[in-house]
Amino acid sequence: MSATELLIELTLMPLVAFVVGMMMVLMMRRIAAKLQRRVGPPFFQPLYDIVKLHSKRTQVSHGLIHDIGIVMAMGGYIAAETLLPVPGMNGIAEKGGIITLLYLMMIPSLGLALGVGQCANPNGSIGIARALTAMLAYDIPLVIVVFGVAYAAGTTNLIDIIATQQAGGFETWGVTQMPLLAIAGLIAMHASLGKQPFEIYIAPAEIATGPMVEMGGKYLGGLFVMQCFQLYTTAVLYVSLFLGGGTTWFDFLLKSFLVLAIPMSIAYLFPRYRTEDLLRLMWKWPVMLGLIGIAFVI
Amino acid sequence: MSSIKQIPVVEAKRTNPLARVFDDLVRFCRSRSLFILHYCTGCGAIELPPAMTSRFDMERLGIQPMVSPRQADILLITGYVSIKTLKRVILTYEQMGSPKYVIGICSCTVNGGMYWQSYATAKKLDEYMPVDLYIAGCMPRPEAVIEGLQQLMDRIHAGEANSWEDYYRNYDYYLGNQQKLFGEDWQTPTDVISEAKHYDLLSNGTLGDHTRLLEQHQKPLEALEMRLGHEQKEPAK
């Protein structure tokens, strides 16, 4: 592959991720609206929000780290997108593999944690403490799942993982080969999205939206962008691990949206857990399912 | 009739058509995405949940409630503001990010409403902060609130909702009224004057007798800038 092609891919992949991510945000808000018997926001609402937030005159900052945190939050995901193969574009997926991808996906939240930390707001700090705790909760089933998939495929290279799944059609998909892992992965994915009942770190009534408390203007805008990326990355990762990636853009996007619609439809029917209940849940069922799943794989 | 002189808005110098398109886009997005601050200052707040929830669903207009003043664009003063609340309202208003809009809901914000005799409520909201829009009524129905918000959206789109600039341009006037009510040593943590400088909105009305009084009384709360110097004095033992 020529350097130009690679460069184009590396540029396109985050861009596509952002656009699709905005549509996912829209879908999320529309699903919420439907469940709450509302109309929901207009089609371009996520874009309006992001443009508006970036165009605010006041950009209140508590210091350089506050800025850098947002940059890291956006940049980490932009980098992560290039490791996530999509139909027709592999980016640098073979250079990193899935473990690196998982680690890169942590960088945004840790960057955000730094930024929030500098805001000197106890609400934000509590939010971050809870967010990290939630990460501890859902990453354990997630790594079990990733281990299982990578072990079954014999590689950590996402391109190969997708290729093995696509080899034999539906029968070789991860979800048919490793249904238990797929279920555990879905739960872990739901938790990683931070929606109810796992929404412990936003919790407006408890800690007044936690990490977002001092974020306004482009800072909040950065978080909105990050949310687009987050939804996209999570959904696409799941599709790549269990639903055989995508051969065409159409089925790829269809799978991604459908897979994301599952946690979204559940989320608005639940209150949030307490932190320890979340931990207990995540460490019990998905871990158990995942380990049994791995036992089948090995 | 506001007693503040309207400062003539200088026409934008940009003639680049692309820039105009961009400005228009920005204004459009601003008008289509409004975050309301979740602050129930008074009894009118009871009509906001209906306006936001399933029946009237403000989200279809791009209006969402937000918790922290940093995130919000609109400060809805829902009804009377007691003096204790007014302090918080001003604090919150100054913490909000510009462009910000204030909507006075309920008659009480216009003129004290039925609490005109009350020693505890402020009567005239626009003495203390610039108000973009009043929605009168006691209390206005959700439809009226939404109608008012739509008017505000139109004005934002037209680029007319600039009351927030007025706060910086006439800070002395607003500060004076605040000092009259809260006492001379009144100070919010936000340094409005330096912000006015930051936004290039410093004008004749920004500084005056009242800001001088503020400077006498205040403990300056300058931002804690990063300091690289090593040769500072040793930590106090």
Add this chain to the structure above:
Amino acid sequence: MSKQITHWLDDLLAEIEGIVVRRKSSRRVRVDVPADALPALLELLQGRAGYIHLSAISCVDWIKEDEFELVYHVWSYESHSLVSAHIRIAREPGVYLSVYDLYQPAAFFERDIHEMYGIHFEGSPNMEKFILTEWDGPPPMRKEFDSEAYINEHLSWQEYNPEWLQELVAEGGGVIIPPEEQRFSQKKK
């Protein structure tokens, strides 16, 4: 409520000296006692008659008599009746005993009366301001506090004089009353 209980309550209350009992309805009893007998009365009511619920403490400022009237409303969940014990204390210095040790809800009412009337309750757990923490005027509920004067001094009103009204006035119509006349018409009489 049977007659027996009524008599029993009357007998019980008769133990207090200087008491005047008036039965207003089957469930309402008004009791007037001297100020120093109130703790004993409340103790009696709470301990022996089951009046365990302090519904409210009301304060009335009888400025002409130069007295505060404190009314303790206590309710019995057993006999379903409410006793209102009235006492009067001197306006100056305005000090009375707290009944917090008998009734915990008294803490709020006494605190409230303290900031609204300036009556100090000895032994109340918290006499700090609650509602008027940022108020430096006199206790506002006292009759001598003139809130209208205070408002005139500190606050101002919107002038309502829209163009259409001006036009109307110019044509000889419309009704324009200056705000001060409009609002304080009662006072000027």
Add this chain to the structure above:
Amino acid sequence: MRPENYEAQRQPPSNEFELNFGPNHPGIEGNYALKVKLHGDVVLEAQADGGYLHRGFEKLMEQRLWIQNIALVPRICVPDPSPMELCYSMAVEQLCGLHVPQRANWIRVMQLELSRIAAHLFTFGGHAATTGMYSTMYWGVADRDLVLDLFEEFTGGRVYSIYNIPGGVRRELPSGFLQRVSETLDYIESRLPDYDNLFFKNQVFVKRAKDVGVMTQEQALAWGVTGPNLRATGLAFDVRRDDPYLIYDQLEFEIPTEESGDAWARTLVRRHELMESIRIVRQVVEALPDIHGPIRAPIPNPLAWNVPAGETYTRVESSKGELCYYVVSDGGPKPYRVHVRGPSSMHAVQVLEKLSVGSRIEDIAQTMFSLDACPPEVDR
């Protein structure tokens, strides 16, 4: 008098930190504040801070005519204003010795119970929202709006109806109104299973709300807790039954209780009360067509109405608990003294402070909303 202090030289060396809940906080009902001192996420000390909604009602009422105050009183409690009007009207009626016609009493009961339904729907919504369950809030508030539509139709005001006046009610019911009332009740009743599934039987919610803000019956009695909060500790006390007013002694209704005294029990009591209120309104709807007569006793010229001197203490069961008015007249055109004892003056201050201590940061909001504390009642 200054709320802020920017001039400290040192900070306390302790490991505790302070967090301000409110006044601008979604975990606080209305404009109210709770200052908490925390260690980790456990509250060590909680201090309620009210007065943000203080308007000096009691002072204002002394300055206005008896009839003018009718417009003022509902504003004391925004989510549930009707009992305020009624309580004040009853006080004036007692002072004047006015005899209220039966039909007016029945209509008043209907208004009160509809108001209770609206308030309870709102409260569930609030409690649900504090736990992150926004769908219940969206539904609850939207369904409450239908009740407000009824209010609008027969009183003219969605929220503040100003419908009860001393002597009776302000106007006759519109034609076909009772039909619409029962339709709305049918609708709300048909929604209740949905609420149950979504909210009351939701295991996550039950887990969240159980054992939060627990008070025993002894504590509740000692702290002056009333209303649903008291009933949630197992004491079946209701002013409507035990100190009846209007025509409640002619109606059939149960007093639901729960034993555990926690946030869950309190919300569950409200949910059962909602059913009882629907039952009461149905009885009224059934009986009202047969009760004829005036809706208002004649009153003197309201602008020159000197209410005879005297004092009275009226009690009403509002949706939050025991609501009392102590009204003193010196025979003049204005009340000499009106003291409003809102139920929340106990719940939002002492009880909330006491229940918060030792609880966790995530439960403060739940405690407040499950107590259904209404700050304007406290601040007045």
Add this chain to the structure above:
Amino acid sequence: MMLTLLDELLLFSGATLLVALFIGRGLAAGWMVTILYGGQLLALLKMAVLGYGGGTIASSLSFEIMGQELSWRFDGLSWFFALITIGSALLSSWFSCGAWERSYIRQGGNIWLFHTAMALNVFTMLILLASGDLLSLFIGWELVSWAGFLLMVLAGGVATSAAMRYITYAMAGGMAIFGGLALIYTASGSLQLEAVTTAVEQMSGAKLWLLVILFGGGFGVKMGLMPFHLWQAPAYAETPGPGSAFLGAISSRMGLFAILLVLVKLFGIVNIESLKLPFTPIDARDLLAWIAVFTIILPTFTAMKQNDARHLLAWHGIGQGGYMLLGVVVADAMGGAGGLLHVFNHATYQAALFMAVTAVIYRTGTSDLNKLGGLVVRMPLSFVVLLIGIIGLAGLPPMNGFVSKWLVYRSLLNQGMPLLFLAAVIGTLGTILSVYKLIHNIFLGQLRVEHEHVSEAPWSMMIPMLILSAIIFVTGLLPGIPLEWVASALQTVGLPVPDHTLGGIESASGSLDMIWVIGVLFAGFGVGALVFYSAGRSKRVHQLDNYAGGHFLSADVRYQYSDNFYAGLMHLIGGWYRGSFLWLERSIRSLVEFLSLGMQGLYRRANAEFYLLTTALFVIAWVVI
């Protein structure tokens, strides 16, 4: 006699020690010692060929004691460890010169003893690393133990008791090693390294088990493996700043070196794997792996509860040791490389972290995490160093810790060890949590009023920290550099070597190229920054201009959320901190005390016949068994 390169190095090191010993009180002593460390480093670099697959360099020094030949030599493994030792000594010593030294003296510290102890530590460690047979290994081991004790005991007070605890453990460990040596000697009649191989061949399973336990336990004590980890954290934490940086960086890795040398190189992982635990499917290698994993998890989660920055870091030092052992025990190409690379990486970031914390202590006088906060605006460079350090410690890209942990994970994945993998990840997640607490409570959050006049640490402290940060980043970007040395060390101990490039690892089952990953990451940051900074200038505000539920914040109130930082987590796992190991330690101690009391009583009371009887009984028992 020709001086070999190793002789040069040892001489240099000895000279450093002498200089510190004799002119250590002088003003410029610190600088002089530092320069000499630099000289040692140069001498070591002259042996660089060792790091790139060279053979061994013997010392011309050798003895014969009691028929045992004592010799010293350097190979790839020794060189790798020596590089870390001297590098961390150089930077720690540099750090200690100047400002820190002055404040240390002002606070009544003995700077002479400090420099001497440091130099002694380095010297003894080099001797240990150079040991050419088991006896010299043992001698070096004891020397290192006592030298470490000297450094730990420096601060006095709490440090003394921590050091006493350390030396108790170390002596017990030394006894175990001595026992092991005796076993080997009886089996093969020699203490040369080759003797072990012969001994292993001759021995029965049970004896081999005993040997593994004795050596593993003995060396494990130094490494702080479970259950011998209790001494380490307080001992390292209470050592004066640069000392703890040095100790944290390398000291306990001597245990790993010895394990590599004896258990891996001489026993061979295969032999260890053949040792089955009776009645279970577990073999000795699994046992070691599980010990490693528990060493990762438990100390990491203990670290999370620490309220003192130094203790927190020291506990992490124990936990990270687990990764090294885990990688080595997995013993495939990636695992071995990961484990050894982690030694290097850990040394860099741990030293940087301890130095950053020491800088904070230097400026504020405390390392109590509840009494700090918001210092980023006053000590931004220290913040950057700490940030880079914790990213490395947490094993996140783009710092070097990521590479070594990635290797360990990959080896576990390749070998199909899900539980170990999971446990390793849990350790990493726990590390992330606990290091965020560290950086948040020191540098982020509310700046305390009394710290408003604090300033950045002086350059004499800053430069070594920045150098370390640069190393952390560069070896993260180009892990090929240290991997080359690691490869050489792996060859020495007979472990397979992974295919490595400058940017990482080549593998058919998924490779890693840090240059790309970091390149993309920074490109992402760049794009993010472009979006972010194109959106209008920020206005900085004071920390009291903050959302507090609409309230006014005041300067006299503490708003910093620091204590019990992960309260929600602790509601679940708080009850799991039972202090079982402390309990174990205490009960063993009281048992020993009780026994010794009993012995005292015996000595005081009993008569000669009794002694005779007991001795006879013991002898009979011994013979019978």
